[in-house]
Amino acid sequence: MKNLLPLTILIWLLSSGTAKAQSNQFYNDSYQTIDNMLEGKQKYSFKNAVFSVEEAYYQGKLDTVALNKEIEFLKRFAQSILKNRDLEYKEADKEKVSKYSAVYSIMCRSLPIAYKDTVIQYKPFAYDFTDVFGHNDLPNLFVSKLLITKKGNCNSMPYLYKILSEELGVEANLALAPNHVYIKHQIKSIGWFNTELTSGIFPEDGWLMASGYIHLDAIKNGVFMKALNNKESLALCLFDLAQAYNRSFPGNNGEFVLKALNRAVEVYPNFAKGLILRAETHKKQFEKQMHYQNLDPNNSANIKIAQQDPKTKELMELMKKEYGHIYDLGYRQMPEDMYLDWLVSLRTERNKYENKKLINNFDK
Numbered sequence: 001m002k003n004l005l006p007l008t009i010l011i012w013l014l015s016s017g018t019a020k021a022q023s024n025q026f027y028n029d030s031y032q033t034i035d036n037m038l039e040g041k042q043k044y045s046f047k048n049a050v051f052s053v054e055e056a057y058y059q060g061k062l063d064t065v066a067l068n069k070e071i072e073f074l075k076r077f078a079q080s081i082l083k084n085r086d087l088e089y090k091e092a093d094k095e096k097v098s099k100y101s102a103v104y105s106i107m108c109r110s111l112p113i114a115y116k117d118t119v120i121q122y123k124p125f126a127y128d129f130t131d132v133f134g135h136n137d138l139p140n141l142f143v144s145k146l147l148i149t150k151k152g153n154c155n156s157m158p159y160l161y162k163i164l165s166e167e168l169g170v171e172a173n174l175a176l177a178p179n180h181v182y183i184k185h186q187i188k189s190i191g192w193f194n195t196e197l198t199s200g201i202f203p204e205d206g207w208l209m210a211s212g213y214i215h216l217d218a219i220k221n222g223v224f225m226k227a228l229n230n231k232e233s234l235a236l237c238l239f240d241l242a243q244a245y246n247r248s249f250p251g252n253n254g255e256f257v258l259k260a261l262n263r264a265v266e267v268y269p270n271f272a273k274g275l276i277l278r279a280e281t282h283k284k285q286f287e288k289q290m291h292y293q294n295l296d297p298n299n300s301a302n303i304k305i306a307q308q309d310p311k312t313k314e315l316m317e318l319m320k321k322e323y324g325h326i327y328d329l330g331y332r333q334m335p336e337d338m339y340l341d342w343l344v345s346l347r348t349e350r351n352k353y354e355n356k357k358l359i360n361n362f363d364k
Contacts (some may be wrong), residue, residue: 030052099165105160111124232271239260253266
């Protein structure tokens with residue numbers, strides 16, 4: 001017969017592992033960095049917030065020195081474009097618009113670069129259709145992966161665009177659509193417009209509505225199509241931190257995840273992804289409570305029995321309230337395969353959705 005660990009030692013080992021997860025210093029440091037920015041105790045930097053999340057996931061092994069050098073190179077490249085190109089734009093905010101155009105060119109356009117006696121063709125960043133949602137490997141959503149491979153998705157590409165814009169001293173607003181992040185700008189010539197990095201075009205709002213999953217209530221409540229301010233963008237980083245923590249410690253008790261999500265929702269109350277993950281975290285806690293009672297959470301009769309326990313009942317009521325609130329905001333879940341079809345439609349039907357007024361004074 002094999003030797004078995006005494007129950008007290010086994011419990012200690014399990015609890016020690018859990019404690020290690022809950023107090024992981026890299027995740028705590030990232031949370032504190034973002035929270036300090038929100039509180040004004042630390043200078044705001046979307047770049048630093050994003051890299052702090054990725055640093056936490058990699059447990060201190062992210063080469064931030066190399067990444068910052070790459071950011072600096074792209075910044076100098078943008079400055080070179082600004083110096084050598086006079087944008088066909090006549091409004092008073094030409095300097096700002098020129099910076100947007102330079103960043104857009106770096107992200108989406110092939111550009112000739114003169115090097116000594118040779119002209120080198122710069123290749124832009126490309127959309128990576130492999131593991132778009134990071135299900136298999138979370139770093140597929142990371143800016144660090146985008147910088148290393150020059151391939152990214154609707155998470156990393158708009159994040160990098162915002163980082164480069166801020167490096168040039170101008171603001172870029174992130175905006176959300178179902179399963180999607182893009183850029184919104186406001187300029188004097190036309191007002192608000194969309195910049196879509198995954199396809200490299202400027203789509204009208206009609207493209208977003210064409211998905212069929214943007215309810216009018218979601219627009220009214222700022223769930224989708226809202227130009228996020230810098231604090232709301234940091235709320236997205238807190239969501240990313242919670243999601244990364246779940247990947248690093250899949251058996252966690254939800255304490256740190258809820259801490260990050262509660263802070264995110266405090267900053268951006270109608271942040272659907274944050275609200276959903278918070279509800280799902282409470283659902284996991286509810287299911288664990290049922291397992292403690294040796295009850296199957298998939299059995300409706302057992303759920304009624306479980307609610308005799310005050311803690312289980314409290315979590316059940318909280319879940320109902322949270323999921324109901326998400327629905328009332330106008331959020332509708334878009335199937336992932338439909339999202340990919342919708343994304344491709346922007347490339348194949350660009351003439352139908354592209355903002356043609358903008359092309360003439362922004363991309364030339």
